[in-house]
Amino acid sequence: MSSLAGLLSPLEGRPHVIIVLGKGGVGKTSTSILIASELKTQGKTLLVSFDQAKHILRYLNLRRSMEIVEIDDNLSACQLDIEASARELTSRYSDLVAELFPSLTVLNLEDVTKVLKYAPGVEEEVFLRWLADIYENREYSYVVIDTPPTGISLRTLVLPRLYLIWLDKLINIRERIVSLRYVISKTLGREVKVSDPALNKLYELKEVYSKVKDALSSASRTSYVIVTNPEPLPMFELREILNFLDSELMMKPKLLVMNKVLPRDVATKLGTYDEQARAIEEFKSIQYRSVMIPYANNPSSRLEDIVKLREFIVVVRG
Amino acid sequence: MFKLVKRFLGELVLFVKGINRAILEDSVSALELEYSELEAAFMTIVLGPLVGVKTVSPILSLELLSTLKDEVKFLESRALKGKDLLGDLMSSLGGEW
Ligand SMILES: Nc1ncnc2c1ncn2[C@@H]1O[C@H](COP(=O)(O)OP(=O)(O)OP(=O)(O)O)[C@@H](O)[C@H]1O
């Protein structure tokens, strides 16, 4: 029996965040559960799932999303619903929109906030806000994150850097605006207001996003785990994610997991043996710590079943 | 003679004061121009995501707008009152840039 936690170590920082990435259906949720159930023996662990299928609710018998539930002494879990969060966040702003653009109420304010929820960037923004909160939460030693679909996840991971570019621009302009306002008022002998709420807000946002950006690119705060299957599409996505981590975050994955490896005879019978062999060969050639998990006959649907998978883990590269 | 000089000096003082005033107003209006241009640029970036110009996210935009209520209200009072309110607002930002 091998230890995933051992392969992931060292895990510094509080909390150390383990981000589990991979194509839909490859076993991100199962892997996240495996990792979390090992880490809990080393320290207080939180498992956060952004899984849209909400499998984790069923796996862990959680009753509903958005609340942290204690599974046992050292393990808590939480299913976060990105769509619900987006809805909540946008509706929180509908009053503001109504106040700022009163004419919109005559039109159809409802529609504006409804559409806003689907606006590009909102889901990523919601995910990012949760991430920012997670990095600040010192209650846990480890937080394992079961991510939403790859597209959203990767866009979210670059978002802080993107935002900082805009925030810097905005701060530049705003500082100039505030100082011009000061000079103009002073020259004309008017009363001068020095503090500017917008500028303060910009500074505050810059701090939040700088922190997340640094944490996401810091091996001492974050470990990336990528899960794949011995099939062309999951392998394609693995390469995409590797590329992304390298070029956008200057990070290497801590661990690669090839899940659902079929026994030779079964793969041969299914006619997928060659395809699987090619994928495994490529997987083995990648220079990072990696493990393989065989396909289990009884589909894991409960925590106990998933934890049993651990017995079959094979270390490819330690 | 003395009276004449005094009047001349008096006029000179007024003249200089006037020039100063003119220079002052001139420079302030130059500053004001720059100010309104910057304000327009700033609001364009902040309001952008609400009209499909991708800058920050719509949520971030709204968060910033909540600190800019007065400015937005001022802009809105300048904007046409058509069906496409945000569109009118954006076009009212105009500017020479
Ligand atoms: N090693 C395995 N052997 C057999 N079945 C597995 C194995 N790992 C995962 N599964 C099954 O595959 C399905 C997908 O697993 P899981 O939910 O962990 O994947 P996921 O990547 O989180 O999926 P999603 O993208 O839908 O969130 C589940 O039904 C699970 O029981």
Ligand SMILES: [Mg+2]
């Ligand atoms: Mg999942």
